[in-house]
Amino acid sequence: MRRASWFNITSLTLGFAFLYLPMVLLVIYSFNSSKLVTVWAGFSTKWYGELLQNDAFLNAALVTLKVAVVSSTLATVLGTMAAYILVRGGRFAGRTLFSGMIYAPLVMPEVITGLSLLLLFIGIGLDRGTLTIVLAHTTFSMCYVSVVVSSRLVTFDRSLEEAALDLGCSPFDAFRLVTLPIIAPAVISGWLLAFTLSLDDLVIASFTTGPSSTTLPIKIWSAVRLGVSPEINALSTIMIGIVTFGVIAASLISKRKAVKAQRDVRAAERAVT
């Protein structure tokens, strides 16, 4: 192994400081007992307690969670269907156009997506609220799901589906019993991606939200405009905690799976020889 040079150590430190220093500061100040955000006055967890009393925040968190679950589920269904047709549908007129169009929201500025959705909802007379946010989030996260799922489908051995048909499956059964279980990891990661996108979206949500349904990012954004409070630091710390937990859990699970697969392969090799 090469020895770490001073240059490497410095660039590593700078890089990670750049990434994590703001978050570390935020976490530290969430345990500050002073109401002033920039003055340290000793350790306290009182802001967490106050946060739990704050109905507005809790309500916003609940709305966000609802929107995220429903929209990511819808996006996963629609995105998987779109990916399946685009990869498996063979050549039909306008296929290239369609597959290009499905990826357009990836590069479209969020402001434009949000604005156009707002105009649509006003145009068809849909009252803005939780439903409109769900629809908006489904629209823009669907293409992410479709990208993830279609990249898996491209490498999927088509003869597996043909074997299922050959053994007596209807095309829908072949999808349900063979294709879906095999591409499930991609579908799940598509769902997770859509979920996190919906969770932290501010721009599109603020275009399509109504007075009754405020999501957490909107709530935080509007609260901060009145001044940063330690309560928001506490809330942000909780969110960082949840995300960190999720990432660590996911990587542990996949690591354990990889180890198990390796063990299986070794066991098989032993059985053969």
Place this chain on the structure above:
Amino acid sequence: MSQPVFAPWDDPNEKPLIRFDDVTKRFGDFVAIDNLSLSIYESEFFALLGPSGCGKTTMMRMLAGFENPSAGKIELAGKNIAGVPPNKRAVNMMFQSYALFPHLSIWENIAFGLKRGDMTKADIAVRVEEMLKLTRLTKFAKRKPHQISGGQRQRVALARALAKAPKLLLLDEPLGALDKKLRQDTQFELMDIQESTGTTFVIVTHDQEEAMTVASRVAVMDEGQIIQVATPDRIYEAPNSVYVADFIGDVNIISGTVKAAGDEMYHLDWVANEAPLLAASDRTFSESQPAHLAIRPEKIAISVDKPTEMKNAVQGTVLDIAYLGNLSTYHVQLGGGQVIKAQTANTRRLSRRTITWEDSVWISWSATAGVLLER
């Protein structure tokens, strides 16, 4: 008492299980199958043999129901099956890649097709056990496909395809992924299973040795057409064209023009300053018709002295000797520049080789050793 010979194709009263009737398959402008007719009989082990792109896989996919003919009829047991989807056909297929379901155990893979029908759970279990036993996989029932070896995977694929007791089993290059030694063992296993189940097998392969080993009849294909259908020995000893002779095994082709030389005998003029070659043929040729004489290397003898009793003898020099262990192949260059391969079996372990490089030798063969072909 001798066993009756299995040859339903010679019996005019026998009804074929599969009948291709003037079938054409086009993909856009490309003609994959060109107005082809073919009959395959029950309990046959039928091989479709040809280079890649000859249409053999398309034939198989049409039988399985993944493709439909552009024109013509395909009949299975007397019924036209064009347009019937693959899940409604009494035909099962063993895929080249095996296509085992990676998320299911071996047991569940074999049971997969049975569960699609209206069999009871108990019946399914009995049938799966039976298939596991037939393919010697009982020990591995609980394993996943990635936990077994390539040869075992091949047997799972076979068991899964046979489990539904199809009228017809299609095998797409079934042994392509196995190494040579395992492939040879598996060929005999396949033949045993085919015989014991009595299922009609249609195998697609580009490996002529494999086709010759397993099949009751072989169809040699080229560019969407069948060139010859016959038993392996007929294909080898009586090819109907230079293409078939050349595709199956090693062959020497000598081209010239024919002159009649009596009862089913012809003389072939091949080079200016050599005597014409004598060849027997049950095919009739007109005077001065261009023809090709196909002779297998093992039918040509090689000697230092001029043989006296052989009808055809030509002098040449040894260009190359290939020692293959059981056989030796001599490449002999004739006066006209043509190179002829002659093969001798090394039946003795220790023998002094009397013929070596640059030696002047005689090669000779009888009048019936070769086949005279029009094209």
